[in-house]
Amino acid sequence: MQLTKEIFVKLQESVEFFRSFTNGELLNLLKLAQTESFKDEEVVFREGTRGDKMYIILSGKVRISRPLGGGKEETLVVLESGACFGEMGIIDQSPRSARATATGSAVLMSIGAPVLGQANSGVAFKLYRNFSVMLAGRLRDSNAKVQDIAEKDRNSSQKIKDMLKKKMEGKDANMQGADLNYADLSGTYMNNANLAKSNLVRTTFKDTKLKGANFSNAKFAASQFANVEFEETNFAGGDFSGAVFKNCNFGNCDFKAAQFQGADLSASMKVEVAPKKDTKGAG
CATH class of the missing domain: 2.60.120.10 (Jelly Rolls)
Structure with a gap:
């Protein structure tokens, strides 16, 4: 030059x-x-x-x-x-x-x-040494940003839980089509919640109350479920591709047309499918 x-x-x-x-x-x-x-x-x-x-x-x-x-x-x-x-x-x-x-x-x-x-x-030698110093500084900055993002995620998840609690307490459990991707809903009360057609990709459900919930046609790809009792829960048409279920019970649930490609249910308990309705004589 x-x-x-x-x-x-x-x-x-x-x-x-x-x-x-x-x-x-x-x-x-x-x-x-x-x-x-x-x-x-x-x-x-x-x-x-x-x-x-x-x-x-x-x-x-x-x-x-x-x-x-x-x-x-x-x-x-x-x-x-x-x-x-x-x-x-x-x-x-x-x-x-x-x-x-x-x-x-x-x-x-x-x-x-x-x-x-x-x-x-x-x-x-000085070039390589200075590269190392530069990269170490950038790594520290990246770690700080990751910690900041993790804190924001925790705060966001808590806000979602508070919002869900208020909706349930107000007897307005209709959240159809909600976007809750990546949310942590551990310990959340969601009995009778209507989350049909909602996005719940990579969402965490641990010790979550889901009795009577409606998740028909919802997307649960790669979500995590642990210690959850599913009772009369509607999963019809839901996408559970890659989801993991640990210590979960399914009682009288509707799985019609639900997708479980790559899902792991090996660590879950019994699964009872909702009986088909008798349509004989229906006019």
């Missing part, structure tokens, strides 16, 4: 990744690097492509995102001047997990994997 005093000083002062490098080490590395210019909305790399270099933003911004389908994408972060990204491309050349796109005009410095073989041992 064409090295200028301005670029050299900027990298030393604004890029945390290079703070531990001496002038000589940084100069040695920059002689092996390249500068690349990108126009607004020009893609730097796409998800799934092989990674073989990392980037440092000299000017402009870069959006890191992942596709959602239908031409839509989710923005994960927008990086500004001085930020590094794509470093896993140097470490293991694995496929990119996200897409990088210039937001406005951007000038990047790229360091390819072969550079490590050309750089002296001191520079290579």
Whole structure:
């Protein structure tokens, strides 16, 4: 790359990744690097492509995102001047997990994997050490975000339980078509609840009261059931694909046209199916 005093000083002062490098080490590395210019909305790399270099933003911004389908994408972060990204491309050349796109005009410095073989041992050692420090910091941030999400999930599940309790106490048990995916409904009183055609994918039911509940045509894929007494419960047309039942009893339940592909009922108790209604003589 064409090295200028301005670029050299900027990298030393604004890029945390290079703070531990001496002038000589940084100069040695920059002689092996390249500068690349990108126009607004020009893609730097796409998800799934092989990674073989990392980037440092000299000017402009870069959006890191992942596709959602239908031409839509989710923005994960927008990086500004001085930020590094794509470093896993140097470490293991694995496929990119996200897409990088210039937001406005951007000038990047790229360091390819072969550079490590050309750089002296001191520079290579500091590169790997700084990669480790960077990744450790990102892992701590990710753990903090996971804990925050888990806390929000617990709060959301409690709100759902409180809402269900109020509905039951108010004798308004009709929640047909409700969206309760991923909810934890452990210990919830749901006797006589009407949740027909509801979405209950990956929902947890432990010690839940479900006598007389209506779950006809509801989706329970990959849900977890434990210590539940199903009495006169309507599961007709329900989708239980991949659901797991542990220590559950089914008494006089309606399973007509219900789907249980991949479901695990091996740790459950007896199953009594509701008898078919006698339609003889019906006019």
